Amino acid sequence: MNDSKQLKIVVINSLVAPEGADQAAQLQAERARALRIGLLENGYNILAALPPDADLAEQIAQLQPDVIIVDEQSDAALKKVVDATVNAPRPIVCFTQDKDRQKMQAAMEAGVSAYVVEGLSAERVMAVMDVALARFEVDQKLRNELSETKLKLAERKVIERAKGLLMERHHCTEDEAYKRLRRLAMDKNLKLSEVAQRMLDVADLLL
DSSP: OGGGSSEEEEEEEOOOOOOTOOHHHHHHHHHHHHHHHHHHHTTTTEEEETTTTTTTHHEEEHHOOOOEEEEOOOOHOOOOOOOOOOOOOOEEEESOOOOOOOHHHHHHTTTSSSSEEOOGGGGGGGHHHHHHHHHHHHHHHHHHHHHHHHHHHHHHHHHHHHHHHHHHHHHOHHHHHHHHHHHHHHHTOOOOOHHHHHHHHHHHOOO
16 A cells, blocks of 8 residues: 555445435535545545445445545444455545544444544545555554464463373373474474364364
8 A cells, every 4th residue: 555546445425416405415415526526636546436325345345445435424334334344454534524522433443544524625635545544554453463462372272271181191291291292293294283273172072
């Protein structure tokens, strides 16, 4: 994500105001149009502009955008976007007129990278996009580190259980049990945790 302007963007907002729409709906449609124009004028690549009632999960899966922008839509629309990106995280930018701090907090916790109140002027487009991308990359790094830490902890627990099993079965010391595990792992060209898990699986079958 070195050049944000090379990213493929999907915008989710009102495309046009329906016939007979009230003033609020007309203003929303105009804001949506201004947002798209602002992105295009700043050189961003808009893959598609989708209405909030579209099948967002299917559309996102087909289009595979790098960034998703949600422009002041219902909580349901934002939730659909978040759900659609659970297995393939990507930056989500939300523009809104709603200053409710609880909604903002909930959106950020759900995975929104940038939550912008009071709309977006053309002058701020690049700054907001850069901040959203930077925050997303930091969040992903932290999530990956947390996932790796949890995995290492789980592997350590498996190894400790396998060592305990060997100590009980062979009446050996902890160091001797560890050396047995390590030797098995080397002989079978497997990770220590994989050998330990197989040993525990076999023990469970024999119970």
